[in-house]
Amino acid sequence: MTVKDKILQGRTYLGIELGSTRIKAVLIDDSFSVIASGSKQWENRFENGCWTYSLDDIHGGIQACYKDLAENVKAQYGIYPETYGAMGISAMMHGYMAFDKNDKLLVPFRTWRNTMTAQAAGELTKLLGFNIPQRWSIAHLYQAVLNKESHVPYIAYINTLAGYVHKRLTDRFEVGVGEASGIFPVEGIGYKKEYCEPTEKSLAEKGFDHKLKDILPAVRNAGEKGAVLTEEGARFLDPEGRLKAGVPVCPPEGDAGTGMVATDSVLKKTGNISAGTSIFAMLVLEKPLNGVYEEIDVVTTPDGSPVAMVHCNNCCSELDAWVNMFGEFAKLTGNEIDKSRLYETLYKNAMTADSSCGGVTAYNCLSGEPVIKLDEGRPMYFRTPDSTLTLGSFFRAQLYSSFTALKIGMDILFDREQVKAEKITGHGGLFKVSGVASQLMADALSTPVSVMKTAGEGGAWGMAILAAYMELSNGEKLADFLDKKVFADMEVTTSQPEQTGSEGYKTFLERYKKGLAAEKNAQF
Template identity: 25%
Template structure:
């Protein structure tokens, strides 16, 4: 018996195959591009996702990772918030507008002004953010009305793959929580938001819990992929909720930190809770409960930019070695990691990346370390809010590519002043997706029981008092800089926009 976990990310799809013991039987990954047609826009072609997904599954089967009739269920982890608009024939009407796209600032203001923040929080649990799906829908309605009139179905990215596999229009409540269309507390579509958008509920997919079966692979698709037998497809989850499942973050007191393309601080709790200032997202969790989540838009992607764009040809390991030789605080250099704007705690698409404190004495290693520290400070912003809300955090698990760096984990541990553990698996969202599939199949009776059997801690990092003290001082300075620079960010965005076509 085996289970497929499909992790549809921003830059690639990753698919793993596990058995009921959690053993990794095989994995495949395929990349695809992101288009940036204008400043702060980000789009993808959903057909690229589908082709990459098909290729991965076919390759896994051709490798003989398992017998064709032993795959019993499939789960999803998906990049959140993206808008996939389909016509009545399921044809894609417009490139998918992604989670990191920032074009909808005016639409967010329009939604907030219409409802007022208190009512909007009551109806959806969240504030209107440029990454969310509802503002994207409103943008299409305003800027491409003829296209908007043709929309018959709206899906999230992973749910487009579900449609291809099963023919079903479905999503799960954890991913739907990030659309600004869901009444998160009640776990159903918000009538008030639908009325505002003048949109019928039938345009939206049917809602499921993440571990519930939403459909089965069609015969035609099984023939294409090389699979046999009845194969269930469960709801799956948004990437962060799925990643939390993959770390065992399913009980109160456990939190996870993701150092991926984006950075996430995620805490599980049993009852619905909402930050009245909406600095954290209030979402449904993939285990049937709830979670609070802070998101910074650029985390490991800051380092990726530094390596691939600024230092092409220089080995990643060489840059990290140089950073290890830089002292705490990078000789007084602070980096603001707002390369794609920022979400938590500022919700500001105009925010920009900044090095502040540069002098002639700074080296490349200092600048690399400042990037690592700046991302850690940005994640601490979210962790601080969890503490303010008195959400218990006793155990933190770290995942994502950045969690593989001992240096970055040491920095994060001391910036948080909290023990942080890594895990034996680095599969993250793909593992969470496969675990959800195993629960839907009935191999495990609950998500919590599945995680207790399959997730294990590998290494724990412990804070050092001297390092903690030093980082407290630097974090205080970091936290003040956004307010100091906000007016400059706004002015720069205005000038940039007005001169774009020159």
């Protein structure tokens, strides 16, 4: 059967992910191969002290992304897609979207990138004996109540970005369990009951008398059926009118969950690192953690297994800015360079530099970074007087800085909790240049780091896999479905830790930690 026939017969699966800098759509067939994709670049705004995207950004962005996908299908196969076997929505996790009873957004969407809920996160963590990070939805709600914000009396429900788009498409107020675990702590397939009562009581004492089950989205397991694309949802996604209603829609997931799926990391002792605008590591736990750490989130896989998550707000943005600057320089000299070639040239040249970066140290923080106790972001770099400042040493320092806050958080898991990782798989934009980020991370973590052929497809591909899982699994467990059907013949490259690189990174890390005081004092 040709790909065109599969498109016509709806034997394809669509995943759309709203990431921090790009909305991406990936279409796969029933062999899980990518047959088309589409994308739309976008950027968050810092308005009135808040990192946000407007509803116009969200609506226009996802429609432009879908249109790009449809046009690419038409260009390759001569037809526009009208239906799919299933589809699903993913987005950056956490954050806060509050709505009134008429579905009106009460305040601008507050993204994961904001660090405005320290008081709420601290009080909730103490109340529950469970780490509640600043970016979780419950922390945002609790902080809004503490601040007596004017919109609070009108709240009918709150949602995440993935949950919001899913509701627009299906008219169902629900999220997948992995996404739910960034809203409020979960246990099994549902919010943890023993935590709901004290949270509700504390909120009621502050004037917000609602049951969490009424204001938080319902929780669904991976593969759970029920939601379908409505007529209104089809027109919302495809205003041109080609897309038909009735497509099954799987539970929406966050980018953490789709990252686990995209890297075959849902079994115990497996882990993945997702590296783009933000960076986070996920390790599926064998047993509960002994301690409570503000640097460690406890979330779940899309099928409800507990996961230790180290999430850092900053990863590639500062690195990208430097790449763009060198691209601008090349253009000024009349030697404009293709963006992919520019990245590859700069990254691979960094691998020729001294492994300790020759005395150069960089900090990539555009926004606050709770893992290193940084309230506001200030990108900076410094070097010692006897350092060797070369293009390679500078970019190696920038690459190191993109994951060093993550390394500091992961050391808690490895050293204090003795968590084991049999394999760590990387995906996302940082890994697109083969053999660079994976090698540097392997050296830093003293653990092999693998990258799959699909690393650049990221979470949108993972979401498409979850859509396919809902329709094709026949009751099979998610881990078995991934191992036996999706990844059985996947091309994988693995970087092993190298002694010289590990020793050089340790030297860089020592300088990085010593210089944090200067980074924290640069708040002006």
